[in-house]
Every structure is written in structure tokens, then in C-alpha cells.
Amino acid sequence: MAGRQAAFEPLVEKYQRSVFFTALRFLKNQEEADDITQKAFLRAYQALGSFRFESSFKTWLTTIAVNLCKNVVRGQRIMVEVPETLSDGSVERRKEEEETGDRKSQLKKALENLPERQKEVVMLRIYEEMPFKKIAEVLESTETAVKVNFHHAMKSLKEWIQ
Amino acid sequence: MKPEFWNQQKQQIMESIRDLNEYGALIEELKALDSGLQDPGELFFARERRAIMKQIAEEPQTTKITRSWQYFAKPLLAMAAVLILALTLQFDFFNRPGGNQREWLATLQTLQETGWFEEDRDLPLEELSDQELDKLAYNLAGKIDFSGSTVDEDLDLPDLQDDELDVYIKFLETKVGRGT
Numbered sequence: 536m537a538g539r540q541a542a543f544e545p546l547v548e549k550y551q552r553s554v555f556f557t558a559l560r561f562l563k564n565q566e567e568a569d570d571i572t573q574k575a576f577l578r579a580y581q582a583l584g585s586f587r588f589e590s591s592f593k594t595w596l597t598t599i600a601v602n603l604c605k606n607v608v609r610g611q612r613i614m615v616e617v618p619e620t621l622s623d624g625s626v627e628r629r630k631e632e633e634e635t636g637d638r639k640s641q642l643k644k645a646l647e648n649l650p651e652r653q654k655e656v657v658m659l660r661i662y663e664e665m666p667f668k669k670i671a672e673v674l675e676s677t678e679t680a681v682k683v684n685f686h687h688a689m690k691s692l693k694e695w696i697q
Numbered sequence: 698m699k700p701e702f703w704n705q706q707k708q709q710i711m712e713s714i715r716d717l718n719e720y721g722a723l724i725e726e727l728k729a730l731d732s733g734l735q736d737p738g739e740l741f742f743a744r745e746r747r748a749i750m751k752q753i754a755e756e757p758q759t760t761k762i763t764r765s766w767q768y769f770a771k772p773l774l775a776m777a778a779v780l781i782l783a784l785t786l787q788f789d790f791f792n793r794p795g796g797n798q799r800e801w802l803a804t805l806q807t808l809q810e811t812g813w814f815e816e817d818r819d820l821p822l823e824e825l826s827d828q829e830l831d832k833l834a835y836n837l838a839g840k841i842d843f844s845g846s847t848v849d850e851d852l853d854l855p856d857l858q859d860d861e862l863d864v865y866i867k868f869l870e871t872k873v874g875r876g877t
Contacts, residue, residue, distance in 0.1 A: 540753050547749050551742055559734060569745055576749045580756065642726055661727050693723055 543583075547576055550593055553663070554600045560658050561604035571607065575600040590672050597663070598673045601655065608651070638696060645695035653688035656681055 554575050558568035578599050579586075586595060646654065652674070659670045667685070671678045 540750065543753060544746075544750055547746055551746060551749075555737075555742070555745070556734065560731070565735075565737060569741075572745060573749050573752060577752050577756065580753050638726075639730065643730055646727070646730070657727070661724060662731050689720060689723065692727070693719065696723075 543576075543580055546579075546592065550596055551576075553593065554596060557597060557600055557658075557663060558604050560662055561601070561655075562607060567607060571600060571603045574603055578603075590669070594665075594669050594672050597659075597665075598675075601659075601673055605651075605655075641696050642692065645692050648695070649688050649691060652676075653684045653691070656684040657688045657692075660685055 551572060555568055555572045558571040558575075559565060562568050562571065575596060579596050582599075586592070590598075646657065649657065655674060656670055659665045659673060660667070665673070667678050667681050670676075671681045674681065
């Protein structure tokens with residue numbers, strides 16, 4: 536058992552940053568990204584026996600992390616659903632920011648407003664620099680679907696910031 | 698070719714180049730957004746690594762045991778269920794009219810293949826009484842056609858009891874699901 540742990544530590548060291556930043560991009564919160572990173576490695580350790588070498592270890596680990604992030608995001612979405620009548624002016628404030636904001640913040644907002652799947656594809660493609668094939672593996676989708684999502688995302692982003 | 702054609706071609710190519718440039722610029726802009734992410738630093742990652750390794754060390758050794766338990770227990774449970782069922786029914790089943798060893802084995806095989814011995818199936822065979830099991834196996838062996846055409850044409854559904862009907866419907870669903 537101790538041997539297994541020792542063998543696992545270099546893997547943690549090698550991929551820790553990558554997993555952490557993937558989670559941070561998804562969750563925008565360092566504490567949560569830290570939590571997800573720890574959970575992802577623990578899950579990977581537990582399931583190492585079932586790793587089939589059909590993808591690279593990094594792709595497999597990223598899949599675990601992305602799925603964990605998606606669960607968190609889903610949970611957050613349920614939590615933030617409040618009646619519109621209870622608006623505290625934040626909507627108006629956001630609108631104002633949008634009007635006065637610079638291109639960078641506009642782009643950030645546009646990225647945030649993309650449908651979930653498109654956002655995931657853009658993040659993995661642009662920030663993780665993953666090939667479409669690997670993205671398809673991580674998101675348990677097909678390469679064509681991933682390409683279509685990426686194309687739609689770029690089109691929407693372009694339209695949004697114009 | 699007419700000059701209009703070439704002009705049109707040129708226009709299309711220029712548009713494509715413009716699109717490509719815009720696309721490239723957008724990707725660069727998106728990449729620049731990422732630079733806003735703060736690197737928490739090596740100390741943070743060292744602490745995180747320690748936390749991960751601590752959790753792994755605390756991970757009960759059952760991880761391996763659970764895996765091997767799952768690996769061996771499922772087929773063992775299925776075999777045990779088959780044996781219990783066989784022992785329960787062997788004394789009088791083969792003497793029943795319409796029942797024979799071949800059908801009986803085919804029934805058991807189907808039960809295994811269709812996953813009825815798995816833990817999460819709806820009808821708990823081990824909870825049925827000996828009599829119920831006997832009747833169920835008898836009905837299945839007598840009424841289900843294993844040659845591939847799913848059912849005996851003479852099968853009279855109203856004759857089946859609730860449990861039997863349940864098993865029968867599940868059998869059909871599985872057959873349909875497997876495309877047979």
C-alpha cells in the first residue's frame with residue numbers, strides 16, 4: 536500500500552497544477568478548485584485499477600476533474616435560482632457595467648454566457664490546448680460534436696463583442 | 698472565365714482571410730483573459746499535495762478489497778443463486794409435465810444472461826418462497842420460446858400471476874433491448 540502511495544505522488548506532482556487551473560477556470564474560486572483537485576486525485580487513486588489505458592492519464596484525470604466541476608456548477612445553479620422580484624439592483628448594475636465595460640470584460644461576460652457545453656469546449660481547447668479528439672474523450676462526446684460546439688461558441692463570442 | 702467570376706472568387710478569398718484573422722485575434726484575446734488567473738504559488742501546491750497524499754494514506758485499504766470483492770462476488774452470487782434455485786427445484790421439477798432438463802437449463806441460462814440475478818433487479822428471486830420459485834421457473838421454461846422468437850404463441854397472459862407477469866415483461870424488455 537505504501538508503495539502504491541509512493542508511486543502515486545509523482546503523478547500528483549506532475550499533474551496537480553493542470554488539474555487545479557482547469558478547476559479554477561470552471562469554478563472561478565480558488566478554494567473550490569483546491570477542493571476539486573484533491574477530490575480528483577483521490578478518485579483517480581481509488582479507481583486506478585480500472586484505468587484501461589485507452590486515454591492518457593492526463594486526459595483521464597481531466598475527465599474526473601471536469602465531471603466534479605460540473606457537479607459543483609450544477610449545485611451552484613440550483614442554489615442561485617431566486618425569484619426575479621427579489622432583485623437587489625445587481626441586474627441593473629450588471630447592465631450598466633456591460634455598457635461601460637471594456638472589451639476584455641465584455642469578452643469575459645460573453646464567455647460566461649455561452650451554453651455550458653460550448654464553454655467547456657472553449658476552455659479545454661484554448662486554455663488546456665487540447666486536441667478536439669481529447670476534448671471529446673474528456674466530455675464523453677464525439678469529435679464532430681465538439682468541433683460544432685467550438686464553432687458555435689466562436690461565432691457567438693464574435694457576435695457578442697462586435 | 699468572365700472577369701466577374703474572378704472578382705467574386707477574389708472577394709470570397711478576402712472574406713475568408715478576414716474571417717481567419719478575426720478568429721485568430723479572438724483566440725488571442727481569449728488566451729489573454731487566462732493571464733488574469735492568479736497562480737497561488739508553490740507553497741499552496743506543496744500544501745495541497747500534502748493534503749492529497751494524506752487523504753490517500755487515510756484511504757482505507759478497503760479500496761483494493763472492495764474492488765476485488767466486487768470483482769469476485771458478482772459471479773459468485775450469480776452462481777450461488779443458480780445453485781440454490783437448482784437444489785430447491787431439482788426434486789420435482791423434472792418430473793412435471795412439459796418440463797425437461799434442457800428447458801430448465803435454458804431458463805437458468807436466460808435468467809443469468811438477462812441479469813435477473815444481479816443485485817439491482819426488481820424482482821428479488823431470493824425473497825420468493827420455494828413454491829413461488831418453482832412455479833416461476835416452471836412457467837418460464839414452459840412458456841418462453843428460447844429458439845429466438847421470444848414467446849410461445851399459445852401463451853395466455855391472463856393465466857400468469859403478478860410475479861410471473863413481471864418476470865415475463867422484463868424478459869421481453871430485455872429481449873427487445875438486445876434486439877432479438
